[in-house]
Amino acid sequence: MMRETILEAVNLRKHFRSGGGLGRTANTVRAVDGVSLEVHRGETFAIVGESGCGKSTLARLLMRLLDPTEGDVLFDGRSIAGLRGRTLRDLRRDMQFVFQDPFSSLNPRMTVGKLVGEPLETHSPELSARERRAKVAELLGRVGLRPEHAGRYPHEFSGGQRQRIGIARALASGPRLIIGDEPVSALDVSVQAQVINRLHDLKEEFDLTLVIIAHDLAVIRHMSDRVAVMYLGQIVETGPSEQVFANPRHPYTRALLSAVPEPVYGRAHDRMALKGETPSPSAPPDGCRFHTRCPFATEECRKRVPEMREMAPGQGAACHHAEKIAAEHGSPVAVTGSGRSEGAERRFAMYAEAIADRGA
Amino acid sequence: MAHVSDPATADSVLDAKPENRVWKKFRSHRSAMLGVFLVAFFVIIAVAAPILPIQDPTATSWSAVRAAPSAAHPFGTDEIGRDVLSRLIWGAQASLMAGVVSVAIALCFGVPLGIAAGYFGGWTDTVISRCTEALLAAPFLILAIALAAFLGPSLGNAMIAIGLSATPIFIRLTRGQVIAVAAEDYVESAHAIGLPTRKILTRYIFPNVLPPVLVQATLTVATAIIAEASLSFLGLGQQPPAPSWGSMLNTAKNFLNQAPWMALWPGIAIFLVVLGFNLLGDGLRDALDPRET
Structure with a gap:
């Protein structure tokens, strides 16, 4: 197991002020309150917790889509806090994001080709329009879509397909780390397995590090190497999954x-x-x-x-x-190997089936 | 892949190239086509006015003052014997120009300012929004009259005055839309891939705030045509003897009992052109929305 740290959060805090005004005191929401974590190169790191525990805020802080109130994030040992211009662009190339809701995270007025081609246009401006189209077609193939889908609009696709468009868009710039903010929670269970397996394969193929935010423990257990459990803006437990x-x-x-x-x-x-x-x-x-x-x-x-x-x-x-x-x-969940519930068996079978499906 | 469904649609709209799709959808929109027809009709008439076989719109005739429609004057004549039909046709130029140009002015100022206020927030927003509110405090027409009086009476100045008076509506509308759109996930996704602000504004914000702005614009064309009529009535718009629908209508109101045709025709013309612009705007909105099929 590689132990090299690719992403590190140091005592991250994000407080939002809400309300307040004339004669009223403002409320400070401590969405993330002192989180430190380390993500190793090449692993799948999961962050779990119930709704409202600050998972999504943490993901956005790690990406610098939000600026922290306090603390720092190091990517490859370098602080991302003060980055601007060129260096910020490089960070955006190396670190990508997959959104939770595939229905709202794709610009409805751009074709799939343009959506997937946009990171290429931003980060590899040297590519000609033809090369870019070829690369887009290849990326669509990688996520299980067809090149001719490039001319269509996002609303013509199903949720699972859209999420794969989102993944293709995230892969386009050639990132080393992808953060997924509950990438499958908006999808059907059968489609979830498919998207998760796809992500897992792409991780191997592109030598990626994955940070997955989730609240579904079955998903986490299936795909992550290490896990951090969050409660009320803090990490309460962390370790190998x-x-x-x-x-x-x-x-x-x-x-x-x-x-x-x-x-x-x-x-x-x-x-x-x-x-x-x-x-x-x-x-x-x-x-x-x-x-x-x-x-x-x-x-x-x-x-x-x-x-x-x-x-x-x-x-x-x-x-x-x-x-x-x-x-x-003792342990609340004695792992004895056998005795999986019927539902769990069915679900695991579905994952296996999806893998076989993809291989075929 | 079992789950990559293939929507085998033989739909002419869906299979079209994206740039053709808006146009195809627009073409199949019946009321929009009626709007296009109405607007096109008046535009053609206005442009063709000099070559149409009609009488001089400024020629007076004391033998035919307020004459009822006849073979010589199909739409009748006005209070100094000018042919209503030819004044109506020449007046189309002034009215359409006033409507379209003043709204274009309002869009040119209003949309960029609204985007700046909504997207950048903070001080930019405070300054722009407070100025907008100050302008909105004065009634639209009063503001236009004051501006037109300040600029001096002419059709061009009337258009500028109407355009500037209509600007705050567009600033406000655009700002609100931008705030709503900027909170969408897809705008965050644009930040995540490191897209420069300029492109976020032009590709993500602008196209997604445009439809309601366009609809408002078509409604405002109608308002502007009426505002031009009002300014012309006050002598601040089209200068006599050159005709405009507004000035015709306003003169005609003194003779409603004796010569109703003087008011009828410009009234119908304004009604039809305003209707045309509204239908056009509605159709445009439907066609530009990729979610509606």
């Missing part, structure tokens, strides 16, 4: 995993239902942010903010009582 899925150390990760209907166990298990609502990111609780909903919370959790601590090689969790919880309750 298999390890985190098999042996979660943070109570929030346990809760997330136990909420997944299909995975690995067919027998009854103690589903860990969380109490209450996610607190508002404009008024996060003191101490550990998860203490308002954590069944294991103690007085200490209410007062002291937990540090991220190494629990196992490569795996860290920000919980005061991680060891104790693990000792008393």
Whole structure:
């Protein structure tokens, strides 16, 4: 496994001000509040968390589509904060984005050919119009579309096809890293598998690093090497996917995993239902942010903010009582290999089928 | 690939090259074609006025004052015996010019300023928006009258005055559309691929804010034609004896009982040309929207 870091976030914060005005105090929404992470070259790194935890904001900060309130992002060891002009253009060539909603992320007034050709035009202006068309046709082929689709408009395609147009557009500039903001959550399950496998193949083919934002754990488990779990703007657990899925150390990760209907166990298990609502990111609780909903919370959790601590090689969790919880309750998802639920079997079969389909 | 569906459409619209598609869709739009026909009809008449076999629109005849329609004067004559038909035909020039040129002026100023205000925000927006609001505070016609009076009475100055008075509407409309469009994912995708701001504005913002602006423009052509009529009535637009529909209509109102034809024909002409522009605008909007088939 290569360990070279390609993308690094250092204590990233993004606070949005909302409301305020005459006689009213403004609300500060702490969408991302002190996130540090490292993405290694060539891996697939997943960021999971429920809606509103700041995943999409984090993705936009990593891309510098948003400027952080505090902290820094390093791409290839170089800060992307002050980039402008030429160097910013280079960053845009090396790092690309796949959007969540394929229905709103393609300009409805441009043909597919123009959409996919646009990054080429921006980053390889030396190409002639003919060379560009040839490259566009090749890219469309790579994502499973036909060259003659280039003359059509996005609205003439299905969701899955549009998302592949978005992927072709992201690939066009020849990036080294692609960030996907829930790239498949707007698609049907069968199409999801297809798009995910496509992304995975392209990753191998183009030697890419992938950062995938998601809330679907089945998707994450299927494709990622390492995973970071986010809660209320902070990362609460991080580590190799298999390890985190098999042996979660943070109570929030346990809760997330136990909420997944299909995975690995067919027998009854103690589903860990969380109490209450996610607190508002404009008024996060003191101490550990998860203490308002954590069944294991103690007085200490209410007062002291937990540090991220190494629990196992490569795996860290920000919980005061991680060891104790693990000792008393064991792993919530005992991986025994067999006993997958029927639904899970069907879903895995679908992935396999999609792979076979593509090979044919 | 099993899932790459092939929409085997034999649709003449979908199979057309993109540049032809808008035109094809527009052609199959019935009311739009009626609009084109109406506007084209008046444009041709206006352009052909010098070569049409009609009487001199300024020739007076004291033997035929306010004469009812007859073989010699099919549309009748006015209060000093001028032929209404030929004045109507020559007047088409002034009215159409006033409508189109003043809206073109309003678009030239309004759309770029609206895009700048909506896209860049901050101080740019504050300055442009406050000025726009100041202009909007004065009623459209009063503003046009004041500007026309300041510039001096002539048809050209009337067009400038009407155009500038209509500008704030376009600034406001464009600004609002730009704010809505700029929040779309596809604009963010343009940032993500590193597209220069100039191209984001011309490829992403402009084409997506254009349709409502075009529709507003056609409506404003109608307003501008009426505004020109009002200015002409006040002596600030078309200078007598040269004809315009507005001045004809405004003179005619004094003789509604004795000579209704004096008001009828310019009224019908204004109605038809305004209708034509509105239908044209609606059709254009439908044709430019790629989501509608």
